[in-house]
Amino acid sequence: MTKHVLISGGAGFIGANFIAYLLKNTEYSITNADCLTYAASLENIQSFTSSERYRFIQYDIGSSEKESEIFDQKYDAIINFAAETHVDRSISNASPFIYTNINGTFHLLQAVLDGKADRMIQISTDEVYGSLSPYESPFTEHSALLPNNPYSASKASADLLVRSYYQTHSLPVIITRCSNNYGPMQHLEKFIPKVITHALTDKKIPLYGDGLNIRDWIFVEDHCRAIHMVLEQGKAGEVYNIGGNTEKTNRDVIEEIVKQTGKKNDMIEYVEDRKGHDRRYAINSTKIEKELGWSPSISFHEGIKRTIEWYRKRLG
Template structure:
């Protein structure tokens, strides 16, 4: 019997990489739901149309009426990537973040509750934990939620909704929280694509504050492998942190990319720090490694090289 997955937000960066990974590494049938906002583009998903295991439905998960057409069958699992995710945009206007990240998640939970899907995996973020000091140990699944900006607050709120539906209704729900992703198909307003794009075009690269904010980076395919592992082996009601233990300052990342592209560091442009800018993220992934057997396999050096090559090829194709 064929197993059907509902992937929400599958035209976005991580979602489209996940669909690509599953089409190559599983036999699942996939329904992809996305509203095709600025960061979720048709370009990302066009190649999937060649597969007879894939279909696309344009839909806003924040609207119940839109979702009705999606549930024309029962799904094995909903994997919820759909989210507004850019911190700067959430600071300017948090409304879309509330509508998609909270209301959308609530609508999907109602679908699981009514039997339209057997289980759900909520794709969350390390940002719900807040910020670490340089000497503090990494976040674990037991770290209290302490979001510091509207984006992370909306994701933390969604996580709490998922937890409440598990505790109240005993639904088969799982939460994953991942560190910063990078790789092909990421929208160019995000940090690493912006650095690569600006450097390729000899445009100044904005760097917030002193540039010493630290992020734990993971190559997107490693994240996709982790979600696939959780899909196959994850335990209902559990939370799994996902990271690659690749902590880098923002300045280090820019310097590495400039070196690989043979560009002058003079392109770095220090600008005023943004509001609510968390100082450091770091993830302890020992739980998913010990309990489910997943571990990252792509180093930051290799991942950045692959990412640069993808964006360079994209620039050539558009000339």
Template sequence: MKKELLVTGGAGFIGANFIYYLINHTDYSVTNIDALTYASHPFMKDAFHNTDRYRFIHGDITDQEQLKSIFYKKYEAIIHFAAESHVDRSIQYAAPFIETNIMGTLNLLNAVRDGKAKKMIQISTDEVYGSLKEKEAPFTEKTPLSPNNPYSASKAGADLLAQAYYNTFKLPVIITRCSNNYGPFQHVEKFIPKVITSALTGKDIPIYGDGGQIRDWLFVEDHCRAIHAVLENGKIGSVYNIGGGQEQTNLEVVQQIVDYLGANRKRIKHTEDRLGHDRRYSINYEKIKRELHWQPRVDFAEGLKRTIEWYQEKVKENKRDHK
């Protein structure tokens, strides 16, 4: 009998990539529950026609009655991606972030406590650690949590709940914290897709402040491999940082995209900086490298090329659909 995973938020950016990875590289069966919010990909409802290893459920992890309908069986693991994740939206209105990211996580932890899954992997973010100075050492798993915006605060709250359930109930939980992901399927409101699509469609290319904010970029395919490694061999109760080892300023990223597409750098327009904008993120991923023998394979230049080409094709498809 095939082992079955419950993936929450599997119609979102990283979740969809992870399900594609599982179907193509493992023999797991996957149940995908997703609320299909604005940032989701509806095509995930009908994905993988050629396999019986996938099923989709349109549901909300904050709705306990809906959750009852999927927990009629015991899952090998819950891989918990489902989250509100856009910082700007959290600054405008934080309530959905608290509801989904904290209360939704609580519902899943209680399901594991009730014996509905053997373990849970809480997919989190390096943003819970706050901001680094330019020469400061990268975040480790022991870095204190210090979130600076409502989104990261809600994720930190969810992480602390997961940690508390492990400490109180010995619940089989593992937390992963990744650096900034990029790649196919990311919503166009996010930084790299917004820059690419703006450049492709002749619009001004926006960048916050001076563009000197530094991010550690992780290609989504490498992230999926890391989560799989944690699923298979991660130590219960542990935190694993997952980084790309590819620090770039936002301005450097924008310039690389503009130059690759042959656009004019004069189209880059600096806008008022975001409230509470963290200056630098950087991840030390030595623990997962040492314990689980994972490290990123895709360097930023190659990953960015693959990402740009994917969005180029999507823009072409949109133009064909509107003819």
């Protein structure tokens, strides 16, 4: 029997990559619900429209409008990618983050509670754990939630809401928390796309602070494969950390991109550090590796190569 899944935020970076992954590797029937904010792109999902197993409905998860259109059938699962995600934007205006990340998640949980879907996977982030020093052990699923900016606070709040529905209603929900993603279709305001496009167009590449902030990077396709495993095998009420096991300083990332694009490091321009800039994120993925058999398969060098080629073609 074909599974029917509702993917919220499927016109965004990770959501669109996940739909592409499902269409290629499964027989799922997919409804993509996205309100098409600035972070989404119709270009990301244009190639899906030829599939008989795919449909798109413009829908705001923070609103009750169009609910009858979205929930015209019962879904096997809701996978919630829909979120405001840019830290700098959350600092200047937190309101959209509260609306979408918290209120929107609440509406989807209510849909599951009302019997409109069998279960839900909440796509979260390692940023809910806060910041690590260079010598601390990576975050596990039992690490405290200590968000340091409005974006990560809104995601942590949503995670707690999801947990409460499991504890109170025994709702079959799962949370995944992933490290920093990169790959095709990511918005140009994000770090790696900005560095790549600046390098390809011979613009100065801005580097915050001393350039030594550390992130654990994962190629988006590896993340999509992990979510699929969680969807198929994950246990209700659990949290699964998903990491790339690839810690890099921001300086390291830029130098790799500069090297692969044939440019020089004199393109790098140090700029004033941003507010709420966490020093280090790192994820311990032992749980998902042992319980579900997942591990990252695409190296940082290969992932960056693929990503550069995608943006090179896009720039023409």
